[in-house]
Amino acid sequence: MTRLLVLWCPQWPVVAAGMAAGLAVDAPAVVVAANRVVSANAQARREGVRPGLRRREAQGRCPDIAVLPADPDRDARLFEPVAAAVEELAVGVEVVAPGVVAVPARGPSGYFGSEESAAERVIDQVAIRTGAESQVGVADGLFAATLAAHRGLIIPAGESAQFLAPLDIRELTDRPDLVDLLRRLGIQTLGAFAALSHNDVTSRFGADAGYAHRLASGLEQRPPSRRRPPVDLSVTHTPDPPIDRVDAAAFIARTLGDQLHTLLAAHGLACTRLAIHASTANGEDLIRLWRCADPLTPSGISDRVRWQLDGWLRGSDRPSAGITLLRLEPEETVDGHALQLGLWQGGNDEQASRASRAMVHVQGLLGQEGVFTPSINGGRGPNDQVTLTPWGDEQTPSSDPDLPWPGRLPAPSPATIPTQRVPATVIDRDGGEVGVTGRFTLTAPPDEVAVAGNTRRVIAWAGPWPADERWWEKDGGRRRARLQVLLAERSEVDNQDALLLVRENEKWTVEGVYD
Known part of the structure; x- marks a missing residue:
C-alpha cells in the first residue's frame, strides 16, 4: 500500500470565503449551504458555532458573525497556490479536494531525512507562500493519511488499521446513510465495523458498504486492480483564440469532460486520477493531478477541469499568456461498468442526441446554472421531494423516494414554491x-x-x-x-x-x- 503524506487546511471553505470577501483574520465567519452551517472558523467555534447548526441558531450564538455562501469553484481556485507551494518541495502532488492535497511520502522524507522533518517543512512552506494554516499526516493509504492529517499525526508503517480502530464510525463522512444505519445497529467505531466479515457486509449492505469496510480496515477502497491506461486515451483541445477568461474555460471543461468520459467508457474504463495539462502562448507548461476515491463521472471530470483552469487563470501566479493547448490524461483507471448515464446523457438515439446538444447550447449561453433537470427525492414537504441538478451533472437522489415517509404531504403538490418563505x-x-x-x-x-x-x-x-x-x-x-x-x-x-x-x-x- 502506498505511503502518503497528506496536507489538510482546516475548515478550508470558510478560510477561502473569508479571503475572497476580504474579512479580517480574527472575524468570526461561517459558510452556509441549504440554511445549514457547513464550515466555521476558529473564532466562530469559540462562540459555540459548529457545522450542522441552522443559520439562525448560529447568528443567535454569535450576532456579529459573517455568513458567507458555499462556492466550490472559489474554494478550488484559492487552493491552487497551496498545491503549488507543496509542489515546490515534492513531486507527484495530487489534489484530493479543495483543502486536501496528497503526495507520496517516500520522496520528501528521503530528501529531508525523515517523515517528521518533511511534514514540518511542508507546513512551513505553505505558511510562508500562502499564509494558510495547515496540518500534515502520514500513513498507509489515503483514508488513514487524511484522518492522520486531521490530528497532525504520523502513523508508523503497517499500523494504519490500529490507528483507525478506535475512531468514530462518523469518520466515514461521505456515507451518512450507512453511518446512520451502523450506529443504530450499535457499531460506533471503525474498528467494530472492520471486525465484521467483509463478505457479510457486502452481501447485506451492498458494494459501497464493502468499500467503506476496506477503508475502516486500513486498506485501500478497492483491491490493487487499477491499471495505467494506454497513451491514446487522452483528449486534447487547442482553443482559438487562447483561453484567458473563466467563462470560456467553463464551457471547454464541460466539452472535454464529456469527450474523455465517452472515450474511457468505450473501453469499459472510468478515471480515478486525472492529469490536467495546459500550455500557454509564451511556452509555459502547467500540470496538476486530481485524485478521486470514486470513479469520475462526466460532471466530475468537468468540475475538476473548471476548478483547475479557474485557479490558473485567476490565481496570484497566473500565466503570462492565454492557454493555447489543453490536454486531459487519465493517469489511473478502474472498470467502469458501474457508471450509467441517465436520460439524454448517452446512447445513440438521434432525438436524444439532438435534445442533449440543444441543452448544452442553451447552457453555454446562460451558464452552467442556467439549465436544470429535476429529480424526485424522498421527503415529506414539496421542497424535500424535488432536487434541481445543473444539466449534465449526475442526478443522484439525496433520499429514496420509495421509502415510507410518515407525515408526507398528500397529493397533489403545490404548483408554485416560493424561493423565500x-x-x-x-x-x-x-x-x-x-x-x-x-x-x-x-x-x-x-x-x-x-x-x-x-x-x-x-x-x-x-x-x-x-x-x-x-x-x-x-x-x-x-x-x-x-x-x-x-x-x-x-x-x-x-x-x-x-x-x-x-x-x-x-x-x-x-x-x-x-x-
Missing part, C-alpha cells in the same frame, strides 16, 4: 393566533389568514400533517406541521386561493401555492 399569520375567530400543540393538533380552528398585510377568510382547511424528523439526535431534530387552507376575499366568493402553510419554530410561513 413568506411570513403568514393564522387567526382564530377570537382574533388570536392559531398554533400547534406538542401533539401536533391546532389550538383552534383557523378563521382567517394574513399574508403580506392582506387578511383573507378561510373557507376550508385540512391538516395539520406532522413531520418530526431525526428526533433521536440531540441537535439535529426538526419539528414541523403543514396546513392546507382555501382562502377567499370577503366580498368575492369566487376569488379563491389555496395555500400550503408550514409551522416551524412557532411561526407560520407560506411553503406553496396551489393552482
Whole structure:
C-alpha cells in the first residue's frame, strides 16, 4: 500500500470565503449551504458555532458573525497556490479536494531525512507562500493519511488499521446513510465495523458498504486492480483564440469532460486520477493531478477541469499568456461498468442526441446554472421531494423516494414554491393566533389568514400533517406541521386561493401555492 503524506487546511471553505470577501483574520465567519452551517472558523467555534447548526441558531450564538455562501469553484481556485507551494518541495502532488492535497511520502522524507522533518517543512512552506494554516499526516493509504492529517499525526508503517480502530464510525463522512444505519445497529467505531466479515457486509449492505469496510480496515477502497491506461486515451483541445477568461474555460471543461468520459467508457474504463495539462502562448507548461476515491463521472471530470483552469487563470501566479493547448490524461483507471448515464446523457438515439446538444447550447449561453433537470427525492414537504441538478451533472437522489415517509404531504403538490418563505399569520375567530400543540393538533380552528398585510377568510382547511424528523439526535431534530387552507376575499366568493402553510419554530410561513 502506498505511503502518503497528506496536507489538510482546516475548515478550508470558510478560510477561502473569508479571503475572497476580504474579512479580517480574527472575524468570526461561517459558510452556509441549504440554511445549514457547513464550515466555521476558529473564532466562530469559540462562540459555540459548529457545522450542522441552522443559520439562525448560529447568528443567535454569535450576532456579529459573517455568513458567507458555499462556492466550490472559489474554494478550488484559492487552493491552487497551496498545491503549488507543496509542489515546490515534492513531486507527484495530487489534489484530493479543495483543502486536501496528497503526495507520496517516500520522496520528501528521503530528501529531508525523515517523515517528521518533511511534514514540518511542508507546513512551513505553505505558511510562508500562502499564509494558510495547515496540518500534515502520514500513513498507509489515503483514508488513514487524511484522518492522520486531521490530528497532525504520523502513523508508523503497517499500523494504519490500529490507528483507525478506535475512531468514530462518523469518520466515514461521505456515507451518512450507512453511518446512520451502523450506529443504530450499535457499531460506533471503525474498528467494530472492520471486525465484521467483509463478505457479510457486502452481501447485506451492498458494494459501497464493502468499500467503506476496506477503508475502516486500513486498506485501500478497492483491491490493487487499477491499471495505467494506454497513451491514446487522452483528449486534447487547442482553443482559438487562447483561453484567458473563466467563462470560456467553463464551457471547454464541460466539452472535454464529456469527450474523455465517452472515450474511457468505450473501453469499459472510468478515471480515478486525472492529469490536467495546459500550455500557454509564451511556452509555459502547467500540470496538476486530481485524485478521486470514486470513479469520475462526466460532471466530475468537468468540475475538476473548471476548478483547475479557474485557479490558473485567476490565481496570484497566473500565466503570462492565454492557454493555447489543453490536454486531459487519465493517469489511473478502474472498470467502469458501474457508471450509467441517465436520460439524454448517452446512447445513440438521434432525438436524444439532438435534445442533449440543444441543452448544452442553451447552457453555454446562460451558464452552467442556467439549465436544470429535476429529480424526485424522498421527503415529506414539496421542497424535500424535488432536487434541481445543473444539466449534465449526475442526478443522484439525496433520499429514496420509495421509502415510507410518515407525515408526507398528500397529493397533489403545490404548483408554485416560493424561493423565500413568506411570513403568514393564522387567526382564530377570537382574533388570536392559531398554533400547534406538542401533539401536533391546532389550538383552534383557523378563521382567517394574513399574508403580506392582506387578511383573507378561510373557507376550508385540512391538516395539520406532522413531520418530526431525526428526533433521536440531540441537535439535529426538526419539528414541523403543514396546513392546507382555501382562502377567499370577503366580498368575492369566487376569488379563491389555496395555500400550503408550514409551522416551524412557532411561526407560520407560506411553503406553496396551489393552482
